[in-house]
Amino acid sequence: MKILHENVQPLAQLPFKYYKHNFNENLVVDPHWHQGIEINYLVQGDTLNFVTAGKTMKYHSGDIWTVNHRDIHSVNTTKKAPFLEFGLIIDDNFLQQQVPASKDWHLILNGINSTHDHYQSYQRIKTHLTNIQLLLEKPLTDLTRLNILSHFYGLLNELGENFNHPESNNHVNPNLSLLDTVMSNINKNYAKEIDGNTLATEFHTSLTTLNQQFNTNVQMSVNRYLRLIRLLNSRKLLLESDRSIDYIANSCGFSSGKTFNRNFKAWKGQTPSDYRSSFSKYHKIDTNCL
Template sequence: MPILFEQVEQWPNLPFKFFQNDPREGIDYPAHWHPGIELNFLVAGAPLTFTANGVPYRYHPGDCWATDRRVIHSASGDSQATWDEFGFIIDETFLAHKLPSSGQWQVQMQGDQPRQAHPEAYQAIYDHGLAIRDLIAAGVDEYRRLAILSHFYALLIELGQHFTTSVSQTVTANPHLVDQVMATINRDYAQPLHGPALAEAAHVSLTTLNQQFQAHLQLTVGGYLRLVRLLNARRLLIETTSSIDYIAAVCGFGSTKSFQRNFKTWTGQSPAQFREQPTQKP
């Protein structure tokens, strides 16, 4: 079950990709990632579990949150609820042009803490998001486009000033390289991949590849490979009755012992203990 690079169609003449959940469908979305920052708004439904890089967060109607660039994320919730959820994926070219410092952003708008720390800014982002959606629903003519942009600029100001920290980069960013290697890992994680081979295939040194991954993901390439394997193993533990040995093998771990050690370090539980919990959700 490869982790998908989700491509969402760009809205004409707007600096973001807009998506709206179909209320006739469930809210479950498989693990995927984008090269841009994603903003989500939950308007109605039920408690939603949103998992980012293996960390689950619980959201309720009236909540909004942001997912940083290249973070693997998924969602799950009650299939019987009537969901109203929408969001934006910010165009990276636009963001870099309008806010050059955004290249060093590390977005921190997950869970309950952002709302508690900056309640007014949090509510402003939610209100701007709703206003943008209403304007899009009415049809994007030249005047509504200006109104949408006014809300979007105001939203970016609140996001940048209150919900990001600056991460200094000592290397020249190469996002294409990172995206290329991420795609390989997400597709071939079950194979005997390792850092030196990935660097060789990308025609760079392992040092350079690790520097790029640290700059974009705050992980080494080996750390990202391990995370992808653990995320897929976690899903198999939840969704199947396959043996621990089988899961270790199909997720690319060299041995069951290695899988058990890494999984316990990651979750604080052994794979068997994790599986015994009846309420586990992806």
């Protein structure tokens, strides 16, 4: 399994892409990431499990949440029920041109329960998203585009004013070219005997520099990112095949079944075998979204 960019709908003259998931069955969207910030709105649905950087949040109808730059995320549901999910992926170049400080944005918005003192702002965001969704269903005329942009700018203002909590990056200058290259290498070669030291050597940098880039841009060390990719791929094999635990461990780059068991239990709170028994019957992979 590769960590993918999501295939979403672009529209000319609008500074975002959008998606709309409308389904009535169990769903799994494989792990993927975006350069830009994503905002999601569960318009209708019971319980949607949204995993960001290995942490699972449960969202329900009416919940809105954000995904920060380059955060790996995936989606699954646990029962058959009508779901409608709508979301925007903001063009990062556009956002940084309009708001240069947005390169350091770290948005914390995880559903209605995370709004605290910003309940009214949350409701305004919901109104903006609802109007954007409805307007996108119409032919895109010049006036419709202006109407969409008015709600989009309002949305950005609410996010930046009330839900932005910038993290200190210790003045590390981002090297996105290096980061992208190393991430792509990990996504391709996670099953091999690689770690932070071997990657630093291969790409002619120090482990300290590599960790600084990962911590600044994806909020985790290079070895933690590598472990997460291995765990995400192991989870896919657990749910989609009947391969043995030792086979999956070896195929995903773990040194032994024991090491795999320990890491998987720390991640999901269950052994791989127990997780497979509990969840495999619920999952159907949605390849149309990827």
